[in-house]
Amino acid sequence: MKKEIGDFRVLKIKHYQDKDFMLYVRPLKGELPQALPGQFVNIRVDHSPQTLLRRPISICDIDFNSQTLLLYIKIVGEGTQALSSLKEGNVINMLYPLGNGFNTEGINHPLLIGGGTGIAPMLYLSKWFHKKGITPTVLIGGRTQAALSLKDFFKDTAHLLISCDDGSEGEKGFVTQHSIINKLSSFDKIYTCGPMVMMQAVATLAQQAGIPCEVSLENVMACGIGACLCCVTPTVSGNRCVCTEGPVFLSTELTDFNN
Numbered sequence: 377m378k379k380e381i382g383d384f385r386v387l388k389i390k391h392y393q394d395k396d397f398m399l400y401v402r403p404l405k406g407e408l409p410q411a412l413p414g415q416f417v418n419i420r421v422d423h424s425p426q427t428l429l430r431r432p433i434s435i436c437d438i439d440f441n442s443q444t445l446l447l448y449i450k451i452v453g454e455g456t457q458a459l460s461s462l463k464e465g466n467v468i469n470m471l472y473p474l475g476n477g478f479n480t481e482g483i484n485h486p487l488l489i490g491g492g493t494g495i496a497p498m499l500y501l502s503k504w505f506h507k508k509g510i511t512p513t514v515l516i517g518g519r520t521q522a523a524l525s526l527k528d529f530f531k532d533t534a535h536l537l538i539s540c541d542d543g544s545e546g547e548k549g550f551v552t553q554h555s556i557i558n559k560l561s562s563f564d565k566i567y568t569c570g571p572m573v574m575m576q577a578v579a580t581l582a583q584q585a586g587i588p589c590e591v592s593l594e595n596v597m598a599c600g601i602g603a604c605l606c607c608v609t610p611t612v613s614g615n616r617c618v619c620t621e622g623p624v625f626l627s628t629e630l631t632d633f634n635n
């Protein structure tokens with residue numbers, strides 16, 4: 377899939393609770409190229425000496441009619457803090473679209489599980505399935521209700537399930553304790569993104585149920601194009617670059633998921 381580098385105009389920025397915000401951007405020139413769910417952008421953070429390296433962010437959604445790309449971001453450090461200060465009309469530079477994306481071929485009963493900012497790529501994936509005539513089951517989880525700002529975005533495309541660690545919404549507990557986990561055999565594939573421990577627990581349950589599970593890794597990155605090797609992850613076939621050969625892998629390929 378063709379990779380581009382280009383400037384994007386900030387159309388809108390919406391701030392949520394829990395230090396999360398949604399950035400709506402449109403290319404200054406040309407049209408958005410096609411992108412797969414699970415692919416990401418690498419954003420240059422201007423005017424900040426602490427952020428020489430671009431910051432990788434998953435594609436949360438794309439509206440090709442209005443040529444708008446949505447990025448859902450949590451403030452964790454200098455780079456994301458600087459991005460949260462963008463205003464309507466500002467311009468940002470991005471490499472787009474990077475990585476491999478989820479494989480949806482031949483899947484009719486998918487279960488998507490997202491935690492924290494790992495919920496972001498699940499939105500575009502859920503819409504991708506919906507366009508193919510499949511309504512996916514999407515389970516999202518967070519520490520509290522405040523971490524679930526994206527939930528309304530799923531209402532037209534998914535059968536949405538929620539869990540919260542503190543029970544403030546949906547079922548109380550981790551996503552792996554949700555009652556849908558007792559029905560894993562009704563799904564033909566699980567897709568997950570979120571904190572490493574969550575994905576490892578999801579992958580273990582998937583393996584026990586004999587269902588393939590794709591995980592999207594969020595390793596720290598620099599170049600995003602396979603040049604610096606700072607993002608490698610050990611796999612059963614040796615070290616592999618998460619930015620070019622991932623971020624999506626089958627859980628059974630990853631050494632960190634099979635100890």
Ligand SMILES: Cc1cc2nc3c(=O)[nH]c(=O)nc-3n(C[C@H](O)[C@H](O)[C@H](O)COP(=O)(O)OP(=O)(O)OC[C@H]3O[C@@H](n4cnc5c(N)ncnc54)[C@H](O)[C@@H]3O)c2cc1C
Nearest residue numbers: 431432433434449450452453454455456493496594595596
């Ligand atoms: C493929 C991919 C997709 C991603 N998608 C999203 C997304 O959709 N939304 C979102 O909010 N974030 C996403 N991330 C994580 C995001 O890239 C980091 O949070 C961001 O780069 C941190 O930059 P910073 O300058 O704000 O923080 P820094 O100052 O660089 O770091 C602050 C803290 O965050 C930690 N951190 C830095 N990078 C990561 C990382 N990749 N994962 C976990 N912790 C990290 C650091 O260890 C440190 O503790 C994604 C990462 C990858 C690799």
Ligand code: FES
Nearest residue numbers: 598600602605619
């Ligand atoms: S981030 Fe540079 S090789 Fe992956």
